[in-house]
Amino acid sequence: MTEQTREEGGSPGRRVVVVGAGMAGVQTAVALREQGFTGTVTVVGAEPHQPYDRPPLSKAVLLGKAEGSAFDVDFAALDVGLRLGCEVLGVRPADHELDTEAGPVPYDDLVLATGAEPILLPGAEGVPGVHLLRTLDDAERLRPVLARQHDIVVVGAGWIGAEFATAARQAGCAVTVVEAADRPLAGVLPAEVAAPMTAWYADAGAELRTHARVARVEPGEVVLADGSRLPAGAVVVGIGARPATAWLAGSGVELGAHGEVVADDHLRTSVPDVYAVGDCASFPSGRYGERLLVHHWDNALQGPRTVAANIIGLTPAAYDPVPYFWSEQFGRFVQYAGHHTTADRLLWRGDPLDPAWTVCWLREDRLVALLAVGRPRDLAQGRRLIESARLLDPAVLTDPAKPLKSAAVS
CATH class of the missing domain: 3.50.50.60 (FAD/NAD(P)-binding domain)
Structure with missing residues (x-):
């Protein structure tokens, strides 16, 4: 396909196949339509259920307060095909075909969004x-x-x-x-x-x-x-999870040390016309100077927009988000943003024996990560400070009575 065809949103005959019906896969299909892709979109999922969100499984669904957590997506209105209960077996990039238990599925662009599987x-x-x-x-x-x-x-x-x-x-x-x-x-x-x-x-x-x-x-x-x-x-x-990529053995798609698909800063794989997004893929972060493998919901939500733009032929910015996740445990709302392993300093906002407190990680007096327990405003302001990379005043930063954003040096 030519770049001109891509710039026009993809010809009606162009076929995108998405492997994985979780957040990353579904959002890739949605993003393609939102960005104007006019070709065929098919989502292949191993589970027979209507695509659903996973975070409620350990909360409302588990406790019987909800029967499920299906995505609020009208696949028919979006003209997105679903092949559910269909196990993928492999991919043959030279033939542009995905092998499944129901037979081969041809593609022009393939998106790997198979997520992770528990250890x-x-x-x-x-x-x-x-x-x-x-x-x-x-x-x-x-x-x-x-x-x-x-x-x-x-x-x-x-x-x-x-x-x-x-x-x-x-x-x-x-x-x-x-x-x-x-x-x-x-x-x-x-x-x-x-x-x-x-x-x-x-x-x-x-x-x-x-x-x-x-x-x-x-x-x-x-x-x-x-x-x-x-x-x-x-x-x-609950001893961890690993990328669900064993089915890619022998395909030529490069895998990393943890079994993840090695993607570039636009979420392209080592194989032409094949992209990877979500829990199954790592990407290089210019912000943190290392490759990140992020097994969290927000990454699966953000990455698909980059993949869709690439497929359509737009020129997206490099994919370099501030990682974010949350957890609800023992009556506490825990949120984390950033990546703290590159930090040279750790500072506390509040007493960790109290119900609410925050930990901030800095590198050269710039915020690179924070963990907020019961302080959602700290998280929201801190995430913006990480993105802006502004210099901070540590004395203001450590005062929990002051807004986190006020620590920025103007």
């Missing part, structure tokens, strides 16, 4: 009573477990583990969370920031066991490496 607990596959929480079916299987108020063991004190433990306590279950590291969120936050969160578990009536490795899961019990046994009517595993 399984070694040795626990197929053991009765062991659950994951990633899909709508997972949430539906767990709802009666919570309703029966089982003793529940959660493996992993990360974001999903904390959110599930919160829901289980709200349902009246006895909850024990086991974490191999010395603190919650050990893989994503430094010790001094994660330490205050340890008390949240006890405050909510959940037991947190750190330095606790699971040796094996037996019917009705979890056996730890030290020999102790925990009663478990159900076990929920």
